[in-house]
Amino acid sequence: MSEMALNGIRICDFCWAWAGTSGTELLAFLGAEVIKVESWQRMDGVRMRVTGGGRSPDPHRNPTFNALNLNKLAITVDIRQPRGVELIKQIVKVSDVVTDNFAGGVLQRLGLGYEALREVRPDIIVLSMPGFGAPGPWQKYHGYAPTFEDLSGVADMSGYPDGKPSRTGLGGFTDFINGMQAAFSILAALNYRRQTGEGQFIDLSQLESTCCLIGEAYVGYDMNGRSPTRRGNRDGFMAPHNCYPCQGEDKWVSIAIATEEEWNAFCEAMGRPEWTKDEKFRDAPSRSANQEELDRLVGEWTRGHTHYEVMEMLQRVGVAAMPSFDVAELTADPHLNERDCLVMVEHPEAGENTFVAPPWKLSETPARITRHAPMVGQHNEYVFCELLGMPEEEFAVLVGEQVIY
Amino acid sequence: MVREQGAKPGGAAKKALGGVRVLEWAQFVSGPYCTKLMADLGAEVIKIEPPGVGDEARGRGPFPDDVPMPERSALFLYLNTNKLGVTLNVEAAEGREVFRNLVKQVDILVEDNPPRLVRELGLTYDELKRINPNLVMTSITPFGQTGPYRDYNAYYLNTFHGGGFGYVTPSDPHNPQVLEREPIMMGGLIAEYYCGVMAGIATQAALYARGAIGRGQFIDMSKQEAVLQALKVNVPQYLLEGLILRRVPTTLTPISWGGILPCKDGYVNMMGAEVHQVQAVFDLMGSPEWSTDERYSPEQFHLHSLEIRPHVIEWVAERCREEIFHEGQRRRAPISAVLSVGEAMNSEQMQARDFFVDLDHPEAGKLKYPFAPWRLSETPASLDSAAPLLGEHNTRVYRDLLGYTESELAKMKETGAI
Numbered sequence: 001m002s003e004m005a006l007n008g009i010r011i012c013d014f015c016w017a018w019a020g021t022s023g024t025e026l027l028a029f030l031g032a033e034v035i036k037v038e039s040w041q042r043m044d045g046v047r048m049r050v051t052g053g054g055r056s057p058d059p060h061r062n063p064t065f066n067a068l069n070l071n072k073l074a075i076t077v078d079i080r081q082p083r084g085v086e087l088i089k090q091i092v093k094v095s096d097v098v099t100d101n102f103a104g105g106v107l108q109r110l111g112l113g114y115e116a117l118r119e120v121r122p123d124i125i126v127l128s129m130p131g132f133g134a135p136g137p138w139q140k141y142h143g144y145a146p147t148f149e150d151l152s153g154v155a156d157m158s159g160y161p162d163g164k165p166s167r168t169g170l171g172g173f174t175d176f177i178n179g180m181q182a183a184f185s186i187l188a189a190l191n192y193r194r195q196t197g198e199g200q201f202i203d204l205s206q207l208e209s210t211c212c213l214i215g216e217a218y219v220g221y222d223m224n225g226r227s228p229t230r231r232g233n234r235d236g237f238m239a240p241h242n243c244y245p246c247q248g249e250d251k252w253v254s255i256a257i258a259t260e261e262e263w264n265a266f267c268e269a270m271g272r273p274e275w276t277k278d279e280k281f282r283d284a285p286s287r288s289a290n291q292e293e294l295d296r297l298v299g300e301w302t303r304g305h306t307h308y309e310v311m312e313m314l315q316r317v318g319v320a321a322m323p324s325f326d327v328a329e330l331t332a333d334p335h336l337n338e339r340d341c342l343v344m345v346e347h348p349e350a351g352e353n354t355f356v357a358p359p360w361k362l363s364e365t366p367a368r369i370t371r372h373a374p375m376v377g378q379h380n381e382y383v384f385c386e387l388l389g390m391p392e393e394e395f396a397v398l399v400g401e402q403v404i405y
Numbered sequence: 406m407v408r409e410q411g412a413k414p415g416g417a418a419k420k421a422l423g424g425v426r427v428l429e430w431a432q433f434v435s436g437p438y439c440t441k442l443m444a445d446l447g448a449e450v451i452k453i454e455p456p457g458v459g460d461e462a463r464g465r466g467p468f469p470d471d472v473p474m475p476e477r478s479a480l481f482l483y484l485n486t487n488k489l490g491v492t493l494n495v496e497a498a499e500g501r502e503v504f505r506n507l508v509k510q511v512d513i514l515v516e517d518n519p520p521r522l523v524r525e526l527g528l529t530y531d532e533l534k535r536i537n538p539n540l541v542m543t544s545i546t547p548f549g550q551t552g553p554y555r556d557y558n559a560y561y562l563n564t565f566h567g568g569g570f571g572y573v574t575p576s577d578p579h580n581p582q583v584l585e586r587e588p589i590m591m592g593g594l595i596a597e598y599y600c601g602v603m604a605g606i607a608t609q610a611a612l613y614a615r616g617a618i619g620r621g622q623f624i625d626m627s628k629q630e631a632v633l634q635a636l637k638v639n640v641p642q643y644l645l646e647g648l649i650l651r652r653v654p655t656t657l658t659p660i661s662w663g664g665i666l667p668c669k670d671g672y673v674n675m676m677g678a679e680v681h682q683v684q685a686v687f688d689l690m691g692s693p694e695w696s697t698d699e700r701y702s703p704e705q706f707h708l709h710s711l712e713i714r715p716h717v718i719e720w721v722a723e724r725c726r727e728e729i730f731h732e733g734q735r736r737r738a739p740i741s742a743v744l745s746v747g748e749a750m751n752s753e754q755m756q757a758r759d760f761f762v763d764l765d766h767p768e769a770g771k772l773k774y775p776f777a778p779w780r781l782s783e784t785p786a787s788l789d790s791a792a793p794l795l796g797e798h799n800t801r802v803y804r805d806l807l808g809y810t811e812s813e814l815a816k817m818k819e820t821g822a823i
Contacts, residue, residue, distance in 0.1 A: 361626075
C-alpha cells in the first residue's frame with residue numbers, strides 16, 4: 001500500500017460526541033495516528049447511546065460510535081488523577097496535535113491547557129472547539145448541533161415558505177461542518193509548522209463556523225437590513241427549481257433549469273414542446289412568476305415515472321435532475337458503488353458493517369479506512385508500552401491502580 | 406483572549422499559508438469557498454473569471470436594493486475576499502497558453518469544470534503535471550471524475566438532494582403531513598459550502614504530503630460524496646437496523662419532548678438529551694407537579710417524550726424567547742433561541758467576539774463580513790482586501806508575474822483571451 005498524506009502525524013484526541021470526533025476521523029482517513037483518550041468512568045457518551053433514547057449495554061457494538069471513530073486508536077486514562085495528567089503529557093510529548101471539544105476550559109483546570117502542553121512540546125498545535133469559543137458572553141453555554149443552526153440564523157431561513165423555522169433530520173449536520181473546519185485549520189497549522197517549526201493554539205467556535213456557511217446572508221443583511229426568508233426549494237432566478245413527485249411512496253426527483261437551452265430540452269423530453277411557446281413560460285422571469293402553475297404541470301408528468309427514469313430521461317438531454325435519495329437508495333446506488341463509496345469493515349465484536357468511505361480520491365496518497373473503530377482502551381499497551389516505552393511492570397501497576405483505566 | 410483580527414494594513418502579521426500560491430478556475434460557491442479558506446490564511450489566490458460576465462456568483466444576490474450589479478453581489482463579495490482577480494478565456498487557444506503559464510507558477514489548482522471540457526481543452530492533471538510536477542490539483546464536480554453520473558448536470562438543488570440531505574428536510578417528528586409535501590433544501594447554499602471545506606481539507610493534506618513524497622497529486626472531489634459524509638452515521642444504522650430516516654422520524658429520539666416551538670415573540674428550540682439536562686428543563690419550568698411523576702424519571706423520560714411535550718408547548722407559549730434561552734442555559738439545558746440572520750448578527754455573543762468585520766470595496770462600499778471560522782494564535786486569519794473587480798489584477802498577474810508585455814496584453818484583450 002502506498003503511504004497516506006498524514007502518515008507520521010500523531011493526534012492526542014480528547015474530542016467526544018460528534019463534532020470534533022468526525023473532524024479527527026477525517027484526519028485519520030488521511031493517515032494521521034489519532035489516539036482517542038477516554039476512561040471507563042467517562043467514555044465517549046456516543047458508545048452508550050441508542051437510537052430512540054436509553055442506554056446501550058455494549059460500548060463496542062454501537063454503529064454510531066463505530067462510524068465516527070474509524071481508523072482511530074483508543075486508550076483509557078483517568079485524567080482526574082495527577083498521574084493520569086502526567087501520562088497525557090508524555091503522550092503529548094510525542095504528538096503533533098491535541099484536540100478537544102470541552103466547554104469552559106476543562107483541560108486548563110486539569111493542568112493540560114495550551115501553555116502547559118507547550119512546555120512539554122514547544123511546537124504543539126492545540127485545537128479547542130467549544131460550542132461558542134472562548135471568551136464570550138455565551139462561553140459557558142451548552143449546545144448540540146441544532147443549537148448552532150438556531151443561533152446562526154440557518155434554522156430561521158430553512159423551511160417551507162408557509163411554514164416555521166426548520167431543521168434537517170441529519171442530527172449532526174453542523175457537527176460535521178465544525179469537524180471539517182477543525183480538520184482544515186489543523187492542516188493549515190501543520191503546513192505552517194513545516195515552514196517555520198512553530199505550533200499554535202486554535203480557537204474554533206462552533207457557532208461561528210456554522211455562520212460561515214451562510215456568509216452571503218449577513219453581508220446581504222448589512223446591505224438591505226432584511227433577513228432572508230424561508231423558500232423551500234425555490235431559487236430567486238431558476239424555475240423550474242423544485243422536487244417533483246414520482247412513482248412509489250414518498251419518491252421525489254429534483255429538477256433545476258437555468259438556461260433557455262435546458263428549458264427547451266426539458267420540454268422536448270417531456271413531450272410538451274408547446275410549453276416553450278407559452279407566454280407564461282417564455283423566459284426565466286416569466287417561469288419564476290408562474291412557477292406554482294409550472295410546478296403543478298411538471299409534477300403531473302413526473303408522477304408517471306420513477307425518479308430514476310426522470311433522471312435518465314432528462315440527463316440524457318443535459319437537464320439537471322437527480323432523485324432526492326434516501327439512505328437505502330444511496331447505499332444501493334450504482335454510481336456510488338462503482339466509486340467504492342461504501343466499505344465493509346470487520347470489527348471483532350460488532351462483526352461486519354458497511355461504512356461510508358473517505359470522501360476524496362487522492363491519486364498519490366489515497367485516503368482509506370485502515371481499521372475498525374477502537375474498543376475501549378484497546379490500544380493501551382501499544383501506546384504506553386510500545387510508544388512511550390513504559391516497562392511492563394509499571395504498566396501493570398498503573399492499570400491496577402486505575403490510572404490507566 | 407479575543408485575538409486581533411480584521412483588516413491589518415501593511416500585512417506584517419505571520420500567515421499560515423504565506424508563500425503558497427493558488428490558481429482558482431472555478432465559479433459559484435464550492436471552489437471559491439475552498440480557496441477563500443486559504444486566501445484568508447495568507448495564500449495568494451489568483452482567481453480566473455470568464456471575460457465579460459465573470460463568475461456566475463456575480464449574477465446572484467443579495468444585491469443592494471435588489472438591483473443586480475456584478476460588482477455588488479453579496480455572495481461574490483463574501484466568497485472572494487483576499488483574492489487577485491484576472492479575466493481569462495481558457496477555452497480559446499491563446500487563453501489556454503496563458504493558463505498553462507499560470508499553472509507553472511502555482512502550488513495548487515482548484516477547478517470545478519465538467520470533466521469532459523477539461524479533457525477537450527487538454528488541461529487534465531496528467532497533462533498539467535508534465536509542466537508542474539509539484540502541482541496539487543483539486544477537481545470539484547457534482548459526481549466525481551468516474552462512474553455513470555460523472556458527466557451529469559447538477560445545480561445546488563440537485564447536489565443537496567442527490568447527496569441525501571433533502572430527503573430528511575424539513576424534519577418534523579410531530580407533523581406527519583410533511584410526508585405529503587416535497588422534501589426541501591435548507592436555506593442558503595449549504596451543501597456547496599460543505600463541499601468547499603471538504604475539498605480544502607484534501608488540498609491542504611496533499612500540500613503537506615508534498616513535503617514527504619516530493620511531488621503533487623490529483624484530488625477527485627465529488628460534491629455528492631462530500632454531502633454523503635453527513636450520512637456516515639445513517640448508512641450503518643440503515644444496514645444494521647433497517648432504519649430509513651425520513652422527514653418524520655419513525656422512532657422517538659431523546660429530544661422528541663421538545664424541538665422548535667413557538668413562544669410569545671418567536672421560536673425557541675427546546676433540547677436536552679441527557680438526564681441532567683431534562684431535569685434542568687423541569688427546573689426551568691418551576692418543577693411543576695406533573696414532572697415528579699415516576700414515568701419522567703431519569704431512566705424513563707425518553708419513553709414518555711410525547712406525554713411531556715404538551716406541557717412544554719404550553720409553558721413555552723406564554724414566555725419570551727430571550728428569557729427561555731438564557732434562563733435555560735443558566736441551568737445547563739442546551740436550549741436555544743431561533744434567531745433571524747439579522748438578530749444573529751447583532752447578538753451579544755457576535756458583537757463581543759467581533760465576529761463581523763468591516764471591509765471597504767470600491768463599488769459596494771463598506772460592508773460587514775463574517776470573519777473566519779477559526780482563530781489561530783500565531784497566524785490569525787485576516788480580511789485584508791475585498792473581492793476583486795472583474796479583471797482588476799490582469800496587469801499585476803500577466804505583466805508582473807508572467808512577464809507579458811503591454812503590447813502582448815493589448816493584443817490578447819483585442820482577441821478576447823483576457
